[in-house]
Structures are given as structure tokens and as C-alpha cells.
Amino acid sequence: MTLLAAEKVTLAYGTTAVVHDVSLTVDEGGVGLIGESGSGKTTLARALLGLVRPRSGVVRYGSRDLAGLGRTGRAEFRRAVQPVFQDGSEALDPRMTAGASITEALTTHHRMSRAERRDRVDALLADVGLDPALAARRPHEMSGGQRQRVAVARALAVEPRLLVLDEPTSALDVTVQARILDLLERLAAEHGLGYLLITHNLGVVGRLCRTSSVLFAGRVVESGPTRELLTRPAHPYTRALRDAVPRLGGEPPRPTGRTEAAPATSGCPFRVPCPLAVDRCRDEAPLAREVEGRGVACHRAEEVLGHVSREDRDAPRQ
Amino acid sequence: MTTPALPALRRTPLRRLAGVDRLAVAGAVLLAVVVLAALLAPWIAPYPEDGGSATHPLEALLPPSGAHWFGTDQVGRDVLSRVLFGARTSLLIAVAVLAVSGVAGVVLGVVAGYAGGWARDVIMRVTDVFLAFPALLLSLALAVVLQPSVTTVIVAIAVTWWPWYARLTASVAASVATRGFVDSARCLGVPAPLIVLRHVLPNSLTPVLVQLSLDGGGVILTAAALSYLGLGAHEPTPEWGLMVQQGQTLFTTDWWVVTFPGLAILVTAFAFNVLGEGLRARLAR
Numbered sequence: 370m371t372l373l374a375a376e377k378v379t380l381a382y383g384t385t386a387v388v389h390d391v392s393l394t395v396d397e398g399g400v401g402l403i404g405e406s407g408s409g410k411t412t413l414a415r416a417l418l419g420l421v422r423p424r425s426g427v428v429r430y431g432s433r434d435l436a437g438l439g440r441t442g443r444a445e446f447r448r449a450v451q452p453v454f455q456d457g458s459e460a461l462d463p464r465m466t467a468g469a470s471i472t473e474a475l476t477t478h479h480r481m482s483r484a485e486r487r488d489r490v491d492a493l494l495a496d497v498g499l500d501p502a503l504a505a506r507r508p509h510e511m512s513g514g515q516r517q518r519v520a521v522a523r524a525l526a527v528e529p530r531l532l533v534l535d536e537p538t539s540a541l542d543v544t545v546q547a548r549i550l551d552l553l554e555r556l557a558a559e560h561g562l563g564y565l566l567i568t569h570n571l572g573v574v575g576r577l578c579r580t581s582s583v584l585f586a587g588r589v590v591e592s593g594p595t596r597e598l599l600t601r602p603a604h605p606y607t608r609a610l611r612d613a614v615p616r617l618g619g620e621p622p623r624p625t626g627r628t629e630a631a632p633a634t635s636g637c638p639f640r641v642p643c644p645l646a647v648d649r650c651r652d653e654a655p656l657a658r659e660v661e662g663r664g665v666a667c668h669r670a671e672e673v674l675g676h677v678s679r680e681d682r683d684a685p686r687q
Numbered sequence: 688m689t690t691p692a693l694p695a696l697r698r699t700p701l702r703r704l705a706g707v708d709r710l711a712v713a714g715a716v717l718l719a720v721v722v723l724a725a726l727l728a729p730w731i732a733p734y735p736e737d738g739g740s741a742t743h744p745l746e747a748l749l750p751p752s753g754a755h756w757f758g759t760d761q762v763g764r765d766v767l768s769r770v771l772f773g774a775r776t777s778l779l780i781a782v783a784v785l786a787v788s789g790v791a792g793v794v795l796g797v798v799a800g801y802a803g804g805w806a807r808d809v810i811m812r813v814t815d816v817f818l819a820f821p822a823l824l825l826s827l828a829l830a831v832v833l834q835p836s837v838t839t840v841i842v843a844i845a846v847t848w849w850p851w852y853a854r855l856t857a858s859v860a861a862s863v864a865t866r867g868f869v870d871s872a873r874c875l876g877v878p879a880p881l882i883v884l885r886h887v888l889p890n891s892l893t894p895v896l897v898q899l900s901l902d903g904g905g906v907i908l909t910a911a912a913l914s915y916l917g918l919g920a921h922e923p924t925p926e927w928g929l930m931v932q933q934g935q936t937l938f939t940t941d942w943w944v945v946t947f948p949g950l951a952i953l954v955t956a957f958a959f960n961v962l963g964e965g966l967r968a969r970l971a972r
Contacts, residue, residue: 418874447876459867464889473885477875520871527875 711965792852
């Protein structure tokens, strides 16, 4: 069942649109949203959380438009959908102890006795693998991993059905990242949570998400089963991202073109760094279409699919 | 994974004191002396009745001596006693002005900063109008319209002082409002007024508190200026500015009448500034 969906959502700061016409569905499994910094993924997450209103398009909670929700509908949405942000030190009030932060989440929608609150805080901290004694600490007295666990505990306090995870591990050390991902995976399974995982890290998505979308310059360029996207990308940008992941024992990554180049404003936004760009890419913006079980916005997707070995791509291009 | 429990980190008063800047300590000590003088004036003043309307014509304009450490004024009152009682007036004015303008400025500023949009525009434009007037001029105009008294001084200064706090708080609160913990409170469904009270306000307050302590000196100077110009406290209220004004014509012959209240103004304003500066330096670290 669809919990949260963006339908043709466009988001803008002032007159600059940062997300264009994006559609995305989050159901009860894990869904990935892949993009580099500046791709608009965090802005999209904020829209899905109801923190910013789309310039056009609709964010749906179940079947209802988020913008049209009344008081009770909104409270229900707030209980059902919770964020985990990039950095626990940002997401927690520096002046509040871990216990106070979690208690705030507990008491926002329910009245609770003092003893009940303390028990729930202890249980939540234990659930995310922390010693309940940490309830007395403030964020600056904890490690990055501990802060992120507290942020997860706080999100779980309202017993949500869906988590929006915005780069939940990118501020952490690699070893801590793995443990936080383990935790999220276990909690999602135990609590039957859906989640949208927003990241630039393909390895993370490959592990936690059945389906994924790839965002480039505020547009979904490819979406489909994560395994397919990673093994047989159909969009040159997805392929470039995949090839940029360093592998042990393999040759060093050779990024395809300059993906950090400013996106083109006409035609296909990826045509400047794209090794496969032809005249058509300049004249005509590619529309998302169905190719081999996935959605892809590229005129030459078929060629990309037949083009995946490392040797025969990257022909020198003048 | 469980994290081993560590003894909770606590800040002991001693550790806190050791970390505090020497400058701030000096300011705080100096200010504490002034506050004590104000509180204990009736008991420590050698001639408590001289804090009021008593006159001793036969002892007028005596130079400093063992009996009158700071000498006596035109009507024979002990200058030391009047300086001690004057601390009450000055501190009362400073505290009242800072409380009134601080509360008004912080409330308006935090609303403007968090709400943004038209609420911010309206509040900030009103603030700009007040800031457009030279502060002392606006205070003077108000003091002229109202009856000269200590209350008038408080009102006249507070009116020109709050916009600074409103502007400062608004800019701090606007940046706090973009922090992750405010977003995460919004995502919990915490109502906006509670978000402001619980998260935005406490996290915006520190720079305002520093500014308040820096401004204490300025308020005392302005109050003295208004009283000096005859628009504030009047006889027989012991007020440093008023004493300076009354003593200034005697400066060449009876220097003590004007010098000691002048020094009191200087020391108090200096204490506030040094304390504020010390706090600011500590925060910047």
C-alpha cells in the first residue's frame, strides 16, 4: 500500500526551481532516492515531510493531499511519518538531554505519567542499542553514533509507519555507519516500518532498498528495482555514479565525464557531461519511459543497456 | 551494542568559575560592589537621612574630611551618603529599562525571526522606524512631553532601547529556526508556539543576554544625561546625573560635589561594559 507519494512535484526557492516534476512512491518496503549534493534530494525530503509546500504538484499521505489535511489529519500524518536527519547533533536540541528530547516526542501526542515516560525512554534507548543512563546526557556529551541513535529513538517514540532517512549516516565514521544501517534495517523489520532512504551512497541503497530512484539536477532520471539499476544502469548518469564507486582490487574509478558540470537548461540536463550525447539530446528533453522494467529519461537508454562493459564505453569524444 | 555507562559529566561551580574570563570576573565584582552599595545604602551610609530631603545649611560645601569622606554639597548633605543612595536610583533605572526593553524586544524578535514572512516584515519595519531616530533625541522628546521623574526616564529610555533587542533576537531566531532540531520538532507535530518557547527562544537568548549586560552602562549614562538636562530625577531624589549637574558650577572651588557622583557613573558604566565584553569574549571562544 502506498504510504507517501510525490506526484509531479516541483519545488522552488524564489524563482529557482530545484526539483522538477518529480514523482515518487514510498510503500511498506524500503525505497531509495539517490543523488549527489545539489540534486534536490533534501528539498524533496522536506516536501515529503510537509516542511515545505510544493510549487506545483501534490504530496499524498495515503490517498489524501498533504496540503489539504485538517488538524486531525495532520496530527495523524505527523505520527505516521518521522524523519532522521543527516546529523544527530543538528537534529537534537543542544540544550536538551537525550531523555528530554525523547520525552518531547512521547508527550506531543499522548499524555503520560512520569513513571510511564521514564519506562518508555529507557525502552526506546535500549531498542536503539544505548544504555538508558545516556538519557541524562546532552548532545555534546555524546558521540556522533550515539546522537544518531538518540535521533532514531526519538523518531520511533511516536510509533511511526514510515521513516524518511535523509543521509542518515553520511556524518558518521565508516564503521559507525555500518552499525547505524544494521540498526535501521533491524528496526524496520521489527516494527514493520517503511522507509525512504535518501543518500549519495550506492552501496547503502543496494543493501537496504528494493526499489530506487536516481535524481539528477532535480529530475528523476531513472527508477526501478535497485539491483537492476546497479547491475545494468539504463541512464548514463546512473552508470557514471556506479562506476565512481571504488572497488577493492579493481581498477581505480574513472568518473564518466564531469557530472559536477552545471546541468543544461534546455534539452537533456545531463547532456553536457554525457559521453553518449547527440544532437537530439540538445533539442529535445527526454521524457521518462519504460525500458526493460524500469523508468528512464534518456533517448539512448537502449544503447546504454547494451553498452555496460567497462571496456567499450568512454570512447574518446571531441 | 551497549555503551558502557560513564559518570554523567557535570559542571561544578568551581570548574565554571575557573573557565570564566578574568575581565568578566572583574566586571562582575565591580558590579557586585555597586549592587551591595545600593542594597545596603540605608545601613552603610554615614548619614542616611541625607539620602532624602534633609538639609544642614551650616555644614554646606565642607571639603572631604574624616566626618565627610566625600565632602558635603550646597545644602550640607553628605556626598558619600548621596552617592550610595544614588546607586539605588541608577540600578533601578538600569534594571527596569533592560527588563522592559529586553522582554519587549525578545518577544517581538523571536516571533519575527521564527514566523518570517509578513509578520517579520511588519515587526522589522516598525523596529526600523524607531531605530531611524537618534536614541537620545527620541528619549529627550519623550521626557519633555512627560513629567520629569524616574519613571519618565525609564519609559523614555526603554522606548529607544527595545528595537536593538528586537533586531538582534530576530536575526538569531531566524537562523535557529533553520536548524535541524526545529525541523524535527515540526515533524513531531509540536505546535508552533511551543516550538518557539521550547527550542527557538532558549537557543536564541545567549547573545541577547550578552548585549543586555553590555548595555547596562549605556542605560546608566543615558539616564544620567537626562537627569543632568533636568528631564529626569529631580530634587531631592539622589541621582548621579542630577548631582553632577548641580555640582558643575562649583567645580573650580568645591570639586568634590561633582567629582564623586561622576566617578560613580564612570565606575558603574565601566563595570557593565567589562562584564559584557568578558561574556562576549567567552562566547566567541
